[in-house]
């Protein structure tokens with residue numbers, strides 16, 4: 001019936017079967033595309049009394065993007081610092097070798 005292959009693997013979805021997967025879904029930080037896809041698979045809504053109190057993310061979607069940018073900034077920073085340190089080492093050792 002559906003031809004969607006979950007990019008995160010089928011196991012993670014099967015593990016959630018019959019349970020409220022909202023928190024896990026949010027924890028993964030799914031893209032807006034993934035959220036849009038999800039609407040296609042919505043088969044209904046839980047009645048009020050059966051809903052659990054999962055904290056709803058109230059920030060607008062752009063703030064999630066900012067968070068992603070922030071974390072990618074951090075992944076950039078480490079290699080950059082390592083490069084800088086390597087350059088300084090190189091200059092220090094080879095720079096002084098030339099002088100001798």
Ligand code: HEM
Nearest residue numbers: 007008012016021024025028029030031033034037038041
């Ligand atoms: C109908 C519900 C869901 C849809 C349509 C969906 C869709 C997607 C899509 C499109 C991706 C690729 C990355 C992205 O675009 O964000 C993805 C990745 C992933 N999803 Fe889902 N997903 C659903 C539910 C879930 C749930 C309930 C879990 C956890 C229990 C989960 C865990 C993951 C994981 C672990 C990845 C891999 C993330 C990575 O490689 O960085 N997904 N999903």
